[in-house]
Amino acid sequence: MAYLDNNGVTYLWNKIKALFNKGITNLSVNGRTITFTKGDGTTETINTQDTNTTYGNFKGATASADGGSGLVPAPTKGNEGKYLKADGTWGTPANTTYADMKGATSSTAGTHGLVPAPAAGKQSQYLRGDGTWATPTNTTYSDATQSAHGLMSVDDKKKLDGIASGANNYVHPTSSGNKHIPSGGSAGQILRWSADGTAIWGADNDTTYSDFKAAASGDAMGTHGLVPAPAAGHETMVLFGSGYWGSLQTRAYNPSADKCGFWITRDEGEAAVDLCGFVFSGATSSAAGVMSATDKSKLDALPTNATLSSTYAKKSEITNMYKYCGSVASSDKLPTTGQRVGDVYNIEAASKYGGAGMNVAWNGTAWDPLGEIFTITAITNAQIDAICV
Structure with missing residues (x-):
């Protein structure tokens, strides 16, 4: 690797100035003429005047031939409302006058045209197919009945709002022989099983219980019964x-x-x-x-755990650090199995990883070069001459 020292910079700057001296050193303008002086002292001129100032007339197109570029024909007075046509003449566009719309009848279709103007006070009316402005009929509706469509009455809306979502007109069956609640029950009775799918009303048996009897020492067992009531304040016992x-x-x-x-x-x-x-x-x-x-x-x-976490690094946080593992004579001597991320080796000979003394580290999939030893020397004047051509 070479660098520019003080002598090299001076030499390079002199070459740059010499190259600039070969360019234009002065400019002057006189009208449409530009005079420039070159580095060798000679002068030349450039004429910027446009000599191509003559144009032919615009040529209109025909049914079989294209038109041509050029100056458009001048319109005569009184033709200010006309447009230039592709055939090179000034004219008025066709089909700009429209007849009135013709309304339909029961037996004849209408025709395209201008719609009739509505008179004052007709702003809420609509244009009918027969060409007249009128108010639509059938805009007044009666309340709906069970046999005729119409508006919902206030009473019906109140009734609808009072019905729960999903409700229906279901009547719960109570006749005997069905699989629902039977009729005929009296106060104090409970619903008891009678047969598969059926039930009957009857008295509630087994409603009297003796007190719970605790187990005693020896072989005396306790018995089922009502447990003793806990005293106030014993809710946690x-x-x-x-x-x-x-x-x-x-x-x-x-x-x-x-x-x-x-x-x-x-x-x-x-x-x-x-x-x-x-x-x-x-x-x-x-x-x-x-x-x-x-x-x-x-x-x-x-x-505390918070203090330990903020003060010391965990083992899991200290990963992928470089670890120097030694030197190998050439790159083919690098380990191919058992290497860990962060393992570093010095390669003594030049290799595909760089010059002699290159250090490489294992990144998990390949050896990654870290750097090599190189020498910095000053660039020579001959090398500058080879560059500045």
């Missing part, structure tokens, strides 16, 4: 098999051994009675368990 409403409590168990337990407790008066309990050991690095107070204090002292 649960019913135990003993027949009491109680609550679940969590209490420490041997804190020095990092253990905690859950107790099922029932309320009896002012004191709580423990029914049963479950004890869990503290969690270790190899076994699940409850978190100890010591570990909770240590966890609370750690930075």
Whole structure:
């Protein structure tokens, strides 16, 4: 790679000035004549006058021959309303006078033409096919009936607005033998199954229930029945098999051994009675368990997830970094398997990737050249002469 040093710039500028001196150094204008002086001191002139000022007359077209360009014929006085025709003459367009429209009759069709002018006060009338202006008939309508079309009455509109969407004139059947609600029921009865698709009205049986009986110690089982009513304020409690409403409590168990337990407790008066309990050991690095107070204090002292995310980079965020893996003698020695994105190798010999010392990186699909060693030298005057031809 070569660059222009101080001597090279001076030499190039002198060549540029010499090239400009071969061009035009002065211009002067006299009327339609331009005189210019060249770099060698000689002069030449250019005449800008248009000598082609004679034109032939416009030639009109005929049925068999095209017309020709030229000066159009001058119109004579009194022909200001005429138009130049393609045959080269001034004339008046045909078919500019129209007759009045002729209206149709019961037996004769009308004809094209100018429509008759409406008289004053006829602005709301319409032009009829017979050529006259008139008011349309049949613009007054009566209310609709069940046998004649017409306008909807106010009462019918109110009735329509009061009908629910999707409603119909359905009458629910109540006769015996059908698959709908039968007739004949009385107060206090319920609808009971009679046969497939049918039902009958009857008394509601089995409406008296005994109290729920709790399980006792030993082998005594409880019985079905009405559960005891919970007292006010017991809305968060649960019913135990003993027949009491109680609550679940969590209490420490041997804190020095990092253990905690859950107790099922029932309320009896002012004191709580423990029914049963479950004890869990503290969690270790190899076994699940409850978190100890010591570990909770240590966890609370750690930075929050938001602080960690804004301060440190995650492993997944540190990807595709360059990693120097060594040198190879030639490009055919580059790895073809097992390379990872970001692997970098130095190629000692010149190759298709560039000159000797080129570094290439694996981009996931191919080796990508990163750069090579090159030497910068000053361009010579001979090279400038070869360029400025």
